Amino acid sequence: MSFKYPVVMPKMSMTMETGELINFHVGVGDQVKSGDVLFEVMTDKIDMEVEAPADGVIESLVANPGDVVEIGKPVLIMLTETEVMAFDFGTDNEPVAAVEVVAAPAPVVPTPVVAAAPVILNETVKAVPKARVEAANRGVDLRTVRATGPDRTIMMEDVNAAQLDPAVTKRQAANKALIAKGIEMTRGIAQASFTRSVKAEFDHATFIAAWAKVLRNRPDLAVHQHIGVALIIESKYGSALPVFKDPDQSNRADLAALVASTTQAAKNGKVPVAMLSGATTTVFDLTSYSMSSATPLLFPNQVTSVTIGYESATTKIVSLTIDLNFCDFYDGALLLDALVVAL
Amino acid sequence: MSDRMLTMAEAVREAMSIAFDERPEVFLLGEDVGIYGGAFGVSGDMYHRYGAERVLDTPIAELGIVGAAVGAALSGMRPIVEIQFSDFTAQAMDQIANQAAKIHFMLGGALHVPMVLRTPQGSGTGAAAQHSQNLEPWFASVPGLKVVVPSNPADAKGLLLAAIDDPNPVIFLEHKLLYKIPGRDPVPEGATRIPLGVSKVVREGKDLTIVATGIMVNKSWEVAEKLAAEGIGVTLIDPRTISPLDMQPVFESVEKTGRLMVVQEGPAHAGFINEVIAQMAGSSTFGSLIAPIKRLAGMNIPIPYAPQLEKAAVPQIDDIEAAAREIVKNWR
Numbered sequence: 001m002s003f004k005y006p007v008v009m010p011k012m013s014m015t016m017e018t019g020e021l022i023n024f025h026v027g028v029g030d031q032v033k034s035g036d037v038l039f040e041v042m043t044d045k046i047d048m049e050v051e052a053p054a055d056g057v058i059e060s061l062v063a064n065p066g067d068v069v070e071i072g073k074p075v076l077i078m079l080t081e082t083e084v085m086a087f088d089f090g091t092d093n094e095p096v097a098a099v100e101v102v103a104a105p106a107p108v109v110p111t112p113v114v115a116a117a118p119v120i121l122n123e124t125v126k127a128v129p130k131a132r133v134e135a136a137n138r139g140v141d142l143r144t145v146r147a148t149g150p151d152r153t154i155m156m157e158d159v160n161a162a163q164l165d166p167a168v169t170k171r172q173a174a175n176k177a178l179i180a181k182g183i184e185m186t187r188g189i190a191q192a193s194f195t196r197s198v199k200a201e202f203d204h205a206t207f208i209a210a211w212a213k214v215l216r217n218r219p220d221l222a223v224h225q226h227i228g229v230a231l232i233i234e235s236k237y238g239s240a241l242p243v244f245k246d247p248d249q250s251n252r253a254d255l256a257a258l259v260a261s262t263t264q265a266a267k268n269g270k271v272p273v274a275m276l277s278g279a280t281t282t283v284f285d286l287t288s289y290s291m292s293s294a295t296p297l298l299f300p301n302q303v304t305s306v307t308i309g310y311e312s313a314t315t316k317i318v319s320l321t322i323d324l325n326f327c328d329f330y331d332g333a334l335l336l337d338a339l340v341v342a343l
Numbered sequence: 344m345s346d347r348m349l350t351m352a353e354a355v356r357e358a359m360s361i362a363f364d365e366r367p368e369v370f371l372l373g374e375d376v377g378i379y380g381g382a383f384g385v386s387g388d389m390y391h392r393y394g395a396e397r398v399l400d401t402p403i404a405e406l407g408i409v410g411a412a413v414g415a416a417l418s419g420m421r422p423i424v425e426i427q428f429s430d431f432t433a434q435a436m437d438q439i440a441n442q443a444a445k446i447h448f449m450l451g452g453a454l455h456v457p458m459v460l461r462t463p464q465g466s467g468t469g470a471a472a473q474h475s476q477n478l479e480p481w482f483a484s485v486p487g488l489k490v491v492v493p494s495n496p497a498d499a500k501g502l503l504l505a506a507i508d509d510p511n512p513v514i515f516l517e518h519k520l521l522y523k524i525p526g527r528d529p530v531p532e533g534a535t536r537i538p539l540g541v542s543k544v545v546r547e548g549k550d551l552t553i554v555a556t557g558i559m560v561n562k563s564w565e566v567a568e569k570l571a572a573e574g575i576g577v578t579l580i581d582p583r584t585i586s587p588l589d590m591q592p593v594f595e596s597v598e599k600t601g602r603l604m605v606v607q608e609g610p611a612h613a614g615f616i617n618e619v620i621a622q623m624a625g626s627s628t629f630g631s632l633i634a635p636i637k638r639l640a641g642m643n644i645p646i647p648y649a650p651q652l653e654k655a656a657v658p659q660i661d662d663i664e665a666a667a668r669e670i671v672k673n674w675r
Contacts, residue, residue: 128632128633128634128635128674129629129630129631129632129633130601130630130631130632130633131633132630133630133631149673149674149675150673150674155633155674155675156601156633156675157675
């Protein structure tokens with residue numbers, strides 16, 4: 001299956017509204033790999049190279065060099081076999097509807113993808129000796145291998161599983177690179193984090209609806225027309241970030257069903273392309289890892305980010321990170337307080 | 344090949360008899376080894392066949408018995424000492440550890456001590472803490488001693504003949520419970536020797552390597568047989584000589600199976616089998632392990648008198664089976 005995927009004018013700063021297309025590095029029919037430079041963009045602040053978010057073929061060039069393109073509008077269209085795009089930053093507009101096309105592009109010869117540094121690292125990895133030897137021989141980073149052995153020890157079959165499916169490895173690497181790049185873009189933003197213990201039971205649907213409602217009451221913090229909650233879902237392909245639009249305004253049962261079906265789809269490596277853009281905030285649930293908190297990091301164009309952590313059988317830890325350009329410390333405290341109350 | 348099935352007591356007696364016939368300097372001494380035929384009947388009728396000059400009943404004085412044997416060995420004889428229970432070697436330890444083991448080295452190699460000390464060891468007879476110990480590490484930790492732990496009649500015969508030939512003092516530890524049990528393999532006729540310091544691969548399987556000593560070889564064999572019926576393959580290795588120790592077959596096997604379990608009767612703490620683990624951990628085979636090394640050993644307690652507690656104090660077939668299943672199932 002291949003999909004048409006529009007590569008749009010990215011939003012590279014909070015004030016950016018348009019960008020000028022300087023030139024293309026590719027032409028129609030070119031085979032590109034994830035990370036290849038597609039085109040260069042000039043804004044009022046910086047010039048930037050835009051890279052392919054996935055492997056694929058250039059189907060058409062939509063804009064022309066010299067054009068001033070609004071953020072979120074397509075610059076070129078790619079055909080890709082990659083269904084999971086970890087995240088589509090840079091736009092709060094709907095992408096051009098992704099259309100499944102019948103004709104598959106020429107088969108892409110798998111080549112090793114140089115993985116970006118993993119975002120979340122477990123520095124102490126437990127692995128049986130042979131798994132270490134095997135991983136070293138094959139160049140597998142054990143920190144990226146899912147442990148299924150006793151006491152979370154990586155076993156031989158875990159290393160084999162990580163290695164046997166090059167498509168999986170490749171998609172993992174692509175997803176990581178994408179997330180890392182996004183986080184990289186927000187590194188210079190002044191941020192602050194807040195943490196609170198909350199005694200409540202909630203599922204993901206309840207949580208994201210409550211969080212959206214809290215944000216809805218603070219239109220002064222909104223930089224987008226809508227509220228889109230990205231929920232990080234771990235799969236063997238890496239992290240997927242499907243976006244739930246205005247979850248506080250949908251019927252609760254419908255939302256619960258949508259979250260459940262999307263989670264399942266993401267675990268199988270398939271997220272509808274339409275759900276990969278438009279995030280205004282991100283939620284990461286760490287409870288299944290028995291972790292209490294990780295510093296929630298801001299994704300581009302998002303003012304807030306939240307993690308849910310495990311504290312005890314009846315209590316959870318909720319952590320909030322804010323962009324200090326939009327909220328001050330007081331706002332952050334109020335937001336977290338409102339979220340706890342809403343839960 | 345013979346198809347004679349002997350007990351270990353019969354096999355040991357046969358080896359001693361062959362040595363008696365081959366060499367006039369070989370003789371046996373110990374408490375009740377003569378007219379009574381040995382506390383466990385091992386020397387049997389040898390007193391009647393070879394006479395009181397070669398089968399000597401001694402007073403109850405272990406230090407004196409071993410001292411006499413060391414002196415005889417230095418004078419050109421080849422004594423075989425029997426100590427009724429290995430626990431009693433504590434009485435004779437100065438002669439064993441300080442004299443027999445050291446004289447060759449103290450005298451610049453001028454003299455040898457070609458002595459064999461045979462002694463029954465182990466629990467399972469309801470004889471309580473002072474008659475049931477497994478003291479393998481006591482002897483294995485003394486340089487200058489060779490230590491043999493046979494697990495079956497055929498090995499006992501061949502190893503004892505080699506031990507009697509050996510110019511060094513050899514401690515030969517026989518498990519009481521094996522004396523009356525026929526082995527799985529026939530005992531060859533004649534003076535077939537089995538070299539000291541060569542481990543035996545008892546059976547081969549693909550999933551797990553078990554290294555066991557003495558009676559634990561037999562228990563592990565039962566487990567291997569049961570698991571084989573379910574498609575779980577066990578390679579069972581019997582070092583036979585615990586000092587010097589031949590690790591090569593263990594390394595070769597673990598390179599194939601990736602899993603190692605070690606089983607001994609004696610207490611886990613500072614036990615002999617820990618040496619196998621230590622050598623594995625420091626070897627290049629370490630990188631072939633796909634599972635933590637599993638140790639099954641006796642509890643760190645004196646052997647209890649109550650039969651149920653006595654059984655519970657050392658690994659039994661069920662324990663070995665459960666541990667083997669666990670390691671194969673959980674570590675893939």
